[in-house]
Amino acid sequence: MIPAPFEYYRPREMAAVLALLAEHGDEARVMAGGHSLIPMMKLRMAEVPHLIDLQDVEGLSGITVSGGEIRLGAMVTQAEIIDSKELAQAAPILREAALQIADPQVRAMGTVGGNVANGDPGNDMPGLMQCLGARFTLVGPEGEREVAARDFYEAAYMTERDDDEVLTAVAFAVPEGGYAYEKQKRKIGDYATAAAAVQIRREGASCAAASIAMTNLSDTPVWSEAAAEALVGTELGPEAIEAAVTAMLAEIDPSEDNRGPVEFKRHAAVVILRRAIARAWSRA
Amino acid sequence: MKDDVESREDRTAGLKGLGCARRRVEDLRFTQGKGNYVDDIKLPGMLHGDFVRSPYAHARIKSIDASAALALDGVVAVLTAEDLAPLGLHWMPTLAGDKQMVLADGKVLFQGQEVAFVVARDRYVAADAVELVEVEYEDLPVITDPFESLKSDVVLREDLEPGADGAHGPRKHHNHIFTWEVGDKETTEQVLEEAEVVAEEMVYYHRTHPCPLETCGAVASMDKVNGKLTIYGTFQAPHAVRTVVSLLSGIEEHNIRVISPDIGGGFGNKVGVYPGYVCSVVASIVTGKPVKWVEDRMENLMSTAFARDYWMQGKIAATREGKITGLWCHTTADHGGFDACADPTKFPAGFMNICTGSYDIPVAYLAVDGVYTNKAPGGVSYRCSFRVTEAIYFIERMIEVLAIKLNVDAAELRRINFIRKDQFPYQSALGWEYDSGDYHTAWDKALAAVDYKGLREEQAQRVEDFKAGKTRKLMGVGLTFFTEIVGAGPVKNCDILGLGMFDSCEIRIHPTGSAIARLGTISQGQGHATTFAQILASEIGLPADSITIEEGDTDTAPYGLGTYGSRSTPVAGAATAMAGRKIRAKAQMIAAYLLEVHDDDVEFDIDRFVVKGAPERFKTMKEIAFAAYNQAIPGIEPGLEAVSYYDPPNMTYPFGAYVCVMDIDVDTGVPEIRRFYALDDCGTRINPMIIEGQVHGGLTEALAVALGQEIAYDDLGNVKTGTLMDFFLPTAWETPNYETDHTVTPSPHHPIGAKGVGESPHVGGVPCFSNAVNDAFRAFGLTHTQMPHDHWRIWKTANRLGLHG
Incomplete structure (x- = not known):
């Protein structure tokens, strides 16, 4: 568990980060909390000759809620998300999800930016951000641009972010209605066997809007527009839920691992989504 | 003098001897990061x-x-x-x-x-x-299956001479290591043939690993x-x-x-x-x-050394009323690339022949075939005495399988087959002499504590509710009654590489009445520095707080065979008591001299020798220690030291009764432990707090093994569980609450009656958790499902039984 030799940088400004990325190209990686990257380096599965630590870079921290918009700096930790009263009120699904990520020690270091940028299908935040319709801010040599979370993920560890760009913030509209982040895992610290993020807005007896995303059931998070649409306009009776579940099943593509065979994961996905919908609806 | 007014109770309490929940003296350095690993x-x-x-x-x-x-x-x-x-x-x-x-x-x-x-x-x-x-x-070509290995043309061990005997006799095939047979094959097979009822099952105890923190x-x-x-x-x-x-x-x-x-933990590794x-x-x-x-x-x-990986084919014969008449077991043992099993030399499958468990089984036969495969070597006793976890898991599954076959309650089936109190010392069909036990009392106490009848009623209601679509959770009641065999052991039948498995203690009393004792064992977290000082405190009448226990340096400690298989208390603990008694014998002579009476006219009383019939005339052990170094006593050498090498006459046989209540979500396969009750009888209890800690730790490792901890390989022999992401090591989050209880049935041959406890909860815990999972599905036709019971395997069981609609 000893990484290959690497140079360590700890710049204070984004310009310096970008300069290092420009200089070293794909030999350089930025690091936020390090809870994905460092184990990969120790296993020598990732070789990073130039490691750029973002923790001293200005402008990457802070949680702001204003004007119906929530913005999380990339270096906001899971622990900060859990502790934020403002966020608990504005978007309680974040706290519910963050509490199911790893353990308190990891959450003290693990960041929202690292979680969404790494492109690991096991991470919980990417699916959550797709559910919330979040936008990711990327800063690169050409300046700043925004990419929708729903367009960001291409394959496992492959994202829209270019090698010379840094993900600096996550932003989304204050979600409305009921919510649930439901996750089945084998133990603390584990990735999901299946997880579902659900937001539902209710008007009267029926569902006015819904958003559904699944985690660790494909090589990217799966935002299932069809599953959500199956709920909209209904009173969430058994048929509507069945339709949502069927739509979701058509879009996931789990693979076998130590968490179980594909057949089991597909079944777990159904159970987890049903529970998430029920809980979100009960809160809507 | 203060001693004159101190009550006998206060004097006893001041020693912090046997039975005291003394705080662990080791923890001061461990909790401050001052350990030295x-x-x-x-x-x-x-x-x-x-x-x-x-x-x-x-x-x-x-x-x-x-x-x-x-x-x-x-x-x-x-x-x-x-x-x-x-x-x-x-x-x-x-x-x-x-x-x-x-x-x-x-x-x-x-x-x-x-x-x-x-x-x-x-x-x-x-x-x-x-x-x-x-x-x-x-x-x-890679072989990861022991049955396939015994049929394969591929020779794994090219270094071994074809056809030549191995260390334990003839080898039947180039990938075969040994056959070990115990018991009466012919009679057992005859009993099976003639039995009113025979239950059969292949019980696989999967490969796992002790995984100490260090x-x-x-x-x-x-x-x-x-x-x-x-x-x-x-x-x-x-x-x-x-x-x-x-x-x-x-x-x-x-x-x-x-x-x-x-x-930082050993557990056999x-x-x-x-x-x-x-x-x-x-x-x-x-x-x-x-x-x-x-x-x-x-x-x-x-x-490094794995544990288990035993395929145990079992047959159990009984009368229609449920009285067991015979037990047959054939085990295929996967040892990996080399046989690096850690067992006493004469026992290539350890004490697997304790597999008749806590039951009076008149005849039995056990055969074990060791096999080479392309897996890591080992076969150590992970928190158990040699292969005892395998043996007890086997019998505790078989008794459940028999209960299903007979359609009777598994608690009652155990009760009618227990070895009775009056049968001890009990000769088992597979060659052991159980030292002492009172199984019926322990079982009744356990069942009453959990309201067993109430649990069964609740379970029956749950089954009804499930069938009526009112719930998706089933309820399992896991039962286990185990008997361990620990304290290897008598040198006449236990050695490792020719080294007899005695153990030792050497004591030096210092002039001011404090002491150092050194032992041939080595603590890996068991708290020896705490508990052995307590044994000595009660034996020699000096406070445990004034006694340093030291182990692990071969230049200073007396020779011993170390710590594993719950042998420290049964063997080194006995040596400690015996060495203490030698100290006391000399102290008695010194006291008699100082009190100017005959040796026989003084008697030991907690922390002193008193003149018989004149309790106001006494010398404390502290005074005696000083005199030993500072006074010329005719006929007595100066100093106060002793050493004892203890070869135990027999093993000790701790036992226990465990009950686990579990809810299982049939849709996700997630088990939830609602209650776990553990009654342990380890004979004389040295430190109840340390016993409780040992029980909690052993149960948590049992939970791990039963519910998911495994070393799994793919067909190419790649380890699929090589990190703690996939290898299940429970944290506080996964650990349920445990209720502990006890009875006390001292060992008749151990100097202080103690039996050892560190491994009991693991031995009893694994079958208890597993039985709870199996029991949850009994009403739906399940006889047996293999461990580990992780989510997907439980789900698969439910699926196989048609519980997903």
Whole structure:
């Protein structure tokens, strides 16, 4: 568990980060909390000759809620998300999800930016951000641009972010209605066997809007527009839920691992989504 | 004098002796990060070793090119089998009478096998150099299934002479290691043939790993000037290591000093001898500098000794009323590439012949076939006495299978088959003499504590509700009654590599009335420094707080066989009591002299000797200690010291009754432990707080094993569970609440009646958790499902039974 030799940088400004990325190209990686990257380096599965630590870079921290918009700096930790009263009120699904990520020690270091940028299908935040319709801010040599979370993920560890760009913030509209982040895992610290993020807005007896995303059931998070649409306009009776579940099943593509065979994961996905919908609806 | 007014109760309490929930004296340093583990040891000029390991499970080694590694700045040496061969150290003997490659000699037999040993200036350079060693492999067919292995033409162990006997008799096939048979085959088979009822099952106890928090490691330091070799290491048996190193290396034993410093858990993983130990010693001899080797977590899980991997085919015969008439078991034991099982020499399958459990079974037969496969070697007793977990899991599953076959309650079936109190000492059909027990009392107490009848009623209601679609959760009631066999053991039948399994204690009382005692055992977290001082406090009447316990340094401690198999209290604890009694005998003579009476006219009373019939005339042990060093007493040597080497007349047989109440979500396969009740009878209880801690720890490891902890391989022999992401190590989050309870049935042959407890909860816990899972599905036609009961396997069981609609 000893990484290959690497140079360590700890710049204070984004310009310096970008300069290092420009200089070293794909030999350089930025690091936020390090809870994905460092184990990969120790296993020598990732070789990073130039490691750029973002923790001293200005402008990457802070949680702001204003004007119906929530913005999380990339270096906001899971622990900060859990502790934020403002966020608990504005978007309680974040706290519910963050509490199911790893353990308190990891959450003290693990960041929202690292979680969404790494492109690991096991991470919980990417699916959550797709559910919330979040936008990711990327800063690169050409300046700043925004990419929708729903367009960001291409394959496992492959994202829209270019090698010379840094993900600096996550932003989304204050979600409305009921919510649930439901996750089945084998133990603390584990990735999901299946997880579902659900937001539902209710008007009267029926569902006015819904958003559904699944985690660790494909090589990217799966935002299932069809599953959500199956709920909209209904009173969430058994048929509507069945339709949502069927739509979701058509879009996931789990693979076998130590968490179980594909057949089991597909079944777990159904159970987890049903529970998430029920809980979100009960809160809507 | 203060002593005059102190009550006998106060004097007893002041000693903190037997039965006192004394706080652990070790915890002060452990909780402050002041422990001293192998990896904390830093010697001047120390070099660091790291292994090149095989990525293949079975391959021939075509070539090893270390030139690039040797060219790296800071690399001192790269050792291969070729370098060790002239010393005769490229292979080493295993504890099971087999031999094992220290470094790959022409081929590799499991993934993670040691191929070359890099020695470098620091740990980082060593790791970089490992990457630079180029090894050319040619893959060979991989066998991961023991049944397939016995049919395969592929010869795994080309070093063994075809047709020649192994260490335990004839080998039936080139991949066969031994057959071990116990009991009466003919009569057992006849009983099965004629039985009114026979229940049969294949019970697989999957491969797992003890996974101590601290991995294995060593620091070897050869001082070429005075010819002394010092080895610090994670050794559960430091004295045995010294003898083995001497025999292997030719270095005289007085020139070898083995030190086990603080050890962060062993659970059997640190009993054996690993290539890393040998390589660090050789590297130190070669370089003349201290060499440290500490494995990482993945190396520990992949290459050091595993546990279990027993396929146990069982048949149990009974009358229609449920009285068991016979037990038959054939076990296929997967030992991996080398038989590095850690058992007493005469027991190649350990004490698997305790598999008649707590039941009065008139006739039984057990056969075990050991088999080579392309998996890591080992077969250690993970928190149990030798293979006792396997034996008890087997019988406790078989009794449940029989209950299903007979359609009777499993608690009642156990009750009518228990060995009765009046049958002790009890001779078992497979050759053991159980020392003492009162199973019916313990069982009744346990069932009453959990309201067993109420649980069954609730369960029946749950089944109805489930069938009516009112719930998706089933309820399981797991039962286990276990008997352990611990405290190996009598030298007449227990030895390891010819070393008799006695143990020892040496006591020195200091003039001011404090003491140091040294033992042949070594704590790995058991709290010996706390509990052995308590034994002594009660024996010699000095406060436990004034007694230092020291273990693990072979230059100072008396010879002993170490700590594993719950043997410390039964064997070294007995030696401690016996040595204490020698101290007391001499103290009695000194007291009599000081009180000017005959030896027979004084008697021991808590912390002093008093003149019989005149309690106001006494000498405290503290006064006696002072006199021993400062007063010329005719006919008595100065000083107050004693040593005892204790060869136990028998093993001890702790037992217990466990009940687990579990809810199972049939849709996700997630089990939830609602209640766990554990009654343990370990004879005399030395420290109830430490016992409770041991029970909690053992149960948590049992939970791990039953619910998911495994070393799994794919068909190519790749380890699928090589990190703690996939290898289940429970944290507080996964750990349920435990209710502990006890009865006390002292061992009749142990000096203080103690039996040992550290492993009982693991032995009893695994079948209890597993039985709860199985029991939840009993109403739906399940007879038996294999461990580990992780989510997907439970889900699969529910699916197979048609519970998903």
